Amino acid sequence: MEDKPRFLVVSADVLPSVFLKVIEAKRLLSKAQAKNSSEACRMVGISRSAYYKYKDNVQVYEDTASGQLCTLYMRLSDEPGVLSHVLQQLYEAGANILTVNQNIPVDTVAVVTISVEINKDRIDLDEVLQALSAIYGVVSVKRI
Numbered sequence: 001m002e003d004k005p006r007f008l009v010v011s012a013d014v015l016p017s018v019f020l021k022v023i024e025a026k027r028l029l030s031k032a033q034a035k036n037s038s039e040a041c042r043m044v045g046i047s048r049s050a051y052y053k054y055k056d057n058v059q060v061y062e063d064t065a066s067g068q069l070c071t072l073y074m075r076l077s078d079e080p081g082v083l084s085h086v087l088q089q090l091y092e093a094g095a096n097i098l099t100v101n102q103n104i105p106v107d108t109v110a111v112v113t114i115s116v117e118i119n120k121d122r123i124d125l126d127e128v129l130q131a132l133s134a135i136y137g138v139v140s141v142k143r144i
Contacts, residue, residue: 082137
């Protein structure tokens, strides 16, 4: 007898509505829009027993086929607002900022690494790097 697959990717259109409601209840809880699982279940219209039966086994599949993860290594002047301008530029470019790590400045320069997710179809990374390089206080920027 063949082993059955552990995971399947299935269109949400063919799933029973309870699965989508469990996902919605989990989202409400994660965003603190519901105080507890009972409230989340009430808000989406499922029983708590259905929620607990499926909550650990129903996950959203994030389609990252058009997304690209990259890490930027930057050296920034230790001046107020420089990192803020960098983050604003990334936001305006449509990048999703995942992590920001900044070291303590040495000789008035701080090393910062920023991990971002970009949509390759909408964002030209080279243009973003050029725009970041043009910000006052950015000593250097490169993709690692």
